[in-house]
């Protein structure tokens with residue numbers, strides 16, 4: 001079996017990995033590290049949990065020491081989609097590089113910029129960043145990438161899912177042409193492959209599957225339940241002492257907050273993590289969950305991405321994801337490090353089609369749990385209060401269109417009545433002191449707009465993730 005010594009890592013790195021308790025490199029480390037040390041570009045198909053962070057952090061640290069490039073300049077840049085992942089990657093660089101004179105800092109959005117500006121002024125060697133904040137700081141002149149030697153694009157598929165593609169392209173355009181590039185993605189749909197080929201030169205390809213294959217190691221159950229009963233079902237299942245550390249997935253941020261609030265009211269030790277929460281509240285929730293102080297963590301997919309917490313005994317899919325691969329990501333949070341795990345999925349009548357897609361992807365039918373008081377025959381048949389889900393979806397869609405039409409009509413009629421009043425208002429504008437009248441009117445218009453149904457709907461739509 002390969003050891004870290006076989007990988008030609010220097011003494012400082014070997015000392016820190018052995019302090020971390022790593023004995024043998026994981027498959028991605030074994031395959032990637034030798035190529036990265038020789039300066040090759042890399043296309044890595046691997047997800048979180050495979051040891052990919054060390055697979056790039058170790059050779060980057062070694063290279064920065066060996067090549068002895070210009071100190072006081074950013075020489076390695078890692079971009080990653082979420083703040084949690086960015087913070088974890090920075091921690092890994094600090095851990096592995098603890099016996100080296102290399103400075104790593106992290107920057108991400110959602111917090112004030114000032115502290116990050118100060119950190120950047122200390123002239124780090126390695127910068128870990130989320131795309132939006134990085135571009136802001138480049139634009140303001142706090143970050144210069146002209147001396148960059150290594151670039152890592154992490155979780156590329158998730159970057160694209162989250163709509164960061166333009167930001168990523170702008171960052172790539174700001175990099176020097178001569179550099180080593182590393183590209184990691186859990187999946188490789190065509191758009192991701194295209195981005196990879198635009199970034200990499202003659203890359204080595206490494207593909208690994210997570211050590212614990214969810215399909216094999218995780219015991220799964222589906223509960224057919226009406227939407228209104230999901231909260232009670234969750235509470236009932238959480239009452240089991242075997243549920244020592246549970247991650248509950250919600251499709252929306254509002255949903256995550258609601259689930260956590262209801263559980264808290266019932267005396268469950270719970271916290272929530274999603275994009276609407278301030279960064280320090282997210283960090284606190286995650287630390288509480290990691291330390292075992294908090295037994296249940298409710299999360300949205302994006303907020304949970306990259307969270308590395310061991311010993312999660314149960315994953316609950318409060319809502320089924322509408323992308324089958326997300327189901328695999330979610331349930332892969334349990335049964336880490338060889339332990340067994342359980343994944344319970346709640347399926348309402350509206351979600352039956354999603355369940356079918358998931359089962360097609362994983363290649364088998366998930367065992368059903370029908371022996372519980374919340375079992376719904378309606379849900380098993382794809383019905384919502386006796387009405388087929390497809391019909392309910394159609395009706396909801398029609399209602400949505402009606403609301404939009406009504407809104408547009410009212411806007412049109414308002415415009416017409418305003419233009420009918422116009423000659424009068426232009427006279428008013430020519431009178432002295434009329435500016436105050438005008439501006440208070442436009443303020444009124446603005447505040448009216450703020451309460452428009454479409455505006456509210458849009459902001460609700462945006463907060464879906």
Ligand code: AMP
Nearest residue numbers: 022024025026048049050051052053054
């Ligand atoms: P990652 O995929 O980078 O998020 O890593 C997942 C987890 O595996 C982290 O908790 C690492 O500390 C751990 N890990 C990484 N490499 C090794 C290794 N060679 N041996 C044991 N654990 C490791």
